[in-house]
Amino acid sequence: MARNENMKKDKKITIKELKRQKFLLGVSFFVVLYGIIFYYLPLAGWIMAFENYKPKKGFLGSTFVGLAKFKFLFEDEVFIKVIRNTFAMGVINLVTTTIMAVLFAIVLNEVRRGWVKKPIQTISYLPHFLSWIVVTSILHVSLSSTGIINDLLMRFGFIKQAINFFAHPGYFWPIVAFANCWKETGWNAIIYLAAITAIDPALYEAASIDGADRLQKIRYITFPGIKPTFMILLLMNVGNVLNAGFEVQYLLGNGLVQSVSQTIDIYVLKWGISQNDYSLGTAAGLFKSAVSIAIIVIANAIAKKYSEQRLF
Known part of the structure; x- marks a missing residue:
């Protein structure tokens, strides 16, 4: 009897709470609907990876070919190189951007004067809002034979003649890494700065009393304080390893560096759109998604075993 009364009471409270939160529920409904329409319904297109898809025939009229498209992918030497380039x-982007963001946040946190700290922080994340068209244009101008980089290198005697950076495959990956660091370091550092400000100031005061210098405070207080944030962001970003980029590689790439510049996204564009082989492009995209999910699951399992922070 008492159990039934408690259930009725809980039901009344739930209905009352739903009525009180009806505006938020209404907004949430449209957000969920948006996600279903634009994120989940398009997944039906994955069926193209198992068909010899023809737009005129549609999904149901196209010939089912099973794993033939995937077999073609892994027998294609170009695709194997594309996987290597993408990974x-x-x-490289994950390691460099993460390290630079953490170091920049710590260094910026050590700046005591607000009139110096705030302008630096504002300027640092402005590149995030620039399009890759602008960023790659700056890189092309700076790294050209008559650009400022070659001019400085020759002026200080490091080289005798200008280097065509975009003609040597060995320079391409470092250039892409530098571009990502320059564009995203300031923006990525914001969340680490927020994590640092959440650290109890009493810990730093106690360390000062014990005679700790700045480096010791960073090592024994700041680093452990931002570790949970670092681990969660690292796990989330590990899943994006195969999202190495499209715009920067497409815009900076050329025939001379094609062997190291093509990514899976560019391969999908080439075959799926340019060659009208939608099935092959879909198969390459599906492979990328499957590997990304597998990487997240494996990384989360490792984190679960060796640390307290994990995604699920």
Whole structure:
């Protein structure tokens, strides 16, 4: 009897709470609907990866070919190089942008004067709002044979003649990594700065009393304080390793560096759009998604085993 009364009471409270939050529920409904329409319904297009898809015939009229498209992908030497390029640039971008963001946040936090700190922070994240068209244009001008980089290198005697940076495959990955660092370091540092400000100031005061210098405070207080944030962001970004980019590689790439500049996204564009082979492009995109999910699951399992921070 008492159980039934408690259930009725809980039901009344739930209905009352739903009525009170009806505006938020209404907004949430449209957000969920948006996600279903634009994120989940398009997944039906993955069926093209298992068909010899013809736009005129549609999904149901196209010939089912099973894993033939995937077999073609892994027998294609170009696609194997594309996987290598994508993974390598993804890892390099992840490592460099993460390290630079953490270091920049710590250094900026050590700046005591607000009139110096705030302008630096504002200027640092402005590149995030620039399009890759602008960023790559700056890189092309700076790294050209008559650009400022070659001019400085020759003026200080490091080289005797100008280097065509975009003609040597060995320079391409470092250029992409530098571009990502320059564009995203300030923006990525914001969340680390927020994590640092959440650290109890009493810990720093106690460390000062014990005679700790700045480096010791950073090592024993700041680093452990931002570790949970660092781990969560790292796990989230690990899944984006194969999202090494499209715009910067497409805009900076040329025939001379094609062997190291093509990514999976560019491969999908080439075959799926330019060659009208939608099935092959879909298969390449599906492979990328499957590997990204697998990487997240594996990374989360490792984090779950060795640390307290994990995604799920």
